[in-house]
Amino acid sequence: MELDERKKKILESIIRDYVATAEPVGSRAIARKEEIHLSAATIRNEMSDLEQMGYLEQPHTSAGRIPSQMGLRYFVDCMMTQETLTEQEMTSLRNSLLQQINNWNDVVQEVVQFLSRMTNYVSFIILPALRFEQIRNIQLVPLQEGLALLVIVTDMGVVLHQKIPVASSITPEELQAIAQTFSRVLRGRGLNSLHRSQLEILKEQMLKEKRLLDSLLETIDHLMNNSREEKIMINGLMNIINEPEFKNLEQLRSILSLLEEQENLKRLVPDSMGSEVGIRIGKENKETDSQQFSLVFSGLRFSEQIGKIGLVGPIRMEYWKAAGTLDSVRAVLEDILDEMNR
């Protein structure tokens, strides 16, 4: 269903006005705008048409019109151009991220902060479980009488560690020897591919410390399997308090507790998407709880991994700004993460 130019212009005006004020917008408000030189009466006719077609709706008879979700969808699909960040803003962000390029956590933290600060919406990022199938190095560092630290470095450069008890009779040199044997046997593979013959080698090396073998194998296995959690960060939750649509405490609580729980967020965002920005407007979200807000999201690809990054805001959202900002930030972040994983 195509709209003629004039209707488009009016629809856009209404949307921009409504997004800015959160109030139904009347014909006179539109007539006052410079870019439109029509009388209020004419606009009323057009608005009536647009309502008929489903792009606008009226909260009640004597109020102005607000864009329907279908109207917003039309706008987003057919009329909107994203407002990306300026070159300047992007390099500024990039520089500020480069400052803490050695700390993965800080980079991501800063990105979500940046996103929610720029847009005043709730920002989130979901990073995939880091993949590390293979062991690169194993160390056993004596800490004190009867206690050592097991340190594993994986092929992705991830460091796992855990304290484990050892017999107090064991010497640092023995520990080192054991770790070296483990390293040698396990390098380039995971525990699963450990063969009986290799186990024999380990056993032999550890004649004196039978119990330590079990404990080590168990700990290594545990670390390799349980450390690959997804990482989720949310920022700017408080931003939604300012949105007038959530002045209703009941709603506010429902949405805050929805977003507070990271599991919910994971369910909210569709997966399997490319780098284009996706938009879910209100009812387009699957679960009823999430149908009171909109979601702007994008895939995040870096060194063969896929994460998600996005924004949550009211249905009356500045989609052009949200989508543009998100896309710019995604690009910068992907670069940086690639850089970090070399």
Added chain:
Amino acid sequence: MELDERKKKILESIIRDYVATAEPVGSRAIARKEEIHLSAATIRNEMSDLEQMGYLEQPHTSAGRIPSQMGLRYFVDCMMTQETLTEQEMTSLRNSLLQQINNWNDVVQEVVQFLSRMTNYVSFIILPALRFEQIRNIQLVPLQEGLALLVIVTDMGVVLHQKIPVASSITPEELQAIAQTFSRVLRGRGLNSLHRSQLEILKEQMLKEKRLLDSLLETIDHLMNNSREEKIMINGLMNIINEPEFKNLEQLRSILSLLEEQENLKRLVPDSMGSEVGIRIGKENKETDSQQFSLVFSGLRFSEQIGKIGLVGPIRMEYWKAAGTLDSVRAVLEDILDEMNR
């Protein structure tokens, strides 16, 4: 200023009633209670006295009374007994913490969750920067062409790591040798205590890799100095939405944004306290922003370190429960943390 038994009883009744309902409580409501067998009129007289003395106040002429902050303070100081957790609850918590004793983060996370779930207030924990003055072991693990991972284990068993670039000509064996030399020279000390003569040893070892020396020293220094951040966790922020005193959006926003910022929290909690639970009621907090709520807190001592743990709630707080629960949880957590740090 001592109160006679009857006044105390009435004051307590009013406080408990007010804390439960958030409504001013009238003389008849008190008269109805079983434990008090006095007529409403008598109670009115007593209440009038208590108001005169400053323990109660009246929102307006024909409303009931509410306890003043001075009244709450008196109650907390002179009348209240803490409601600690039951033995059962404590062992249940302890067991659940022991399950994840290998992950420091998870333990703390679970504790704040437990606290806010039990009390319905906002819980927080501030852990001190981990002290690690001394290096115990240094590793250089080759990751790929031109890139290695530097891993440092400190005396507290903390593991620091960072990727660093190396010449692609360098062999794994050389890397290991370099790391061993570093380990040997630096073991048991920090970078600060590195002497010129020791630097010479390192230089010699690294004839082939002059640039690596600088890069390594710099990275080690950086890691040792910048990794000792305080750790703050907050949980149950959403709990305060339910408190009727914060139904006013303006206040809600002010308090949420105060607590959202971890720096603010750090400033809020007084330091240098022992293990007894401290209580700050409303205006007793220093900064005006924080005078609209109460704070229940305690020091957290484990293996020679000092952290803080506490709860934030409305002035109309169940201090007896908050203080008791906090104290029990603190005790359990201290045990566990001691255990973890052996």
Added chain:
DNA sequence: TGTTAGCACTCAATAATCAAGAGTGCTAAC
């Protein structure tokens, strides 16, 4: 045929008024 001014009508939001109810303080009796 498309545009616009004019006007009656609608309906939410705000203000104003009123009644009900909870609570107090005071007085007089027990």
Added chain:
DNA sequence: GTTAGCACTCTTGATTATTGAGTGCTAACA
């Protein structure tokens, strides 16, 4: 010292006007 009784106060909630923004329709105009 305690209590019943009563007049008085003040919030709360409901009800009713009032206001004003906005529409839809009609008729006139270009």
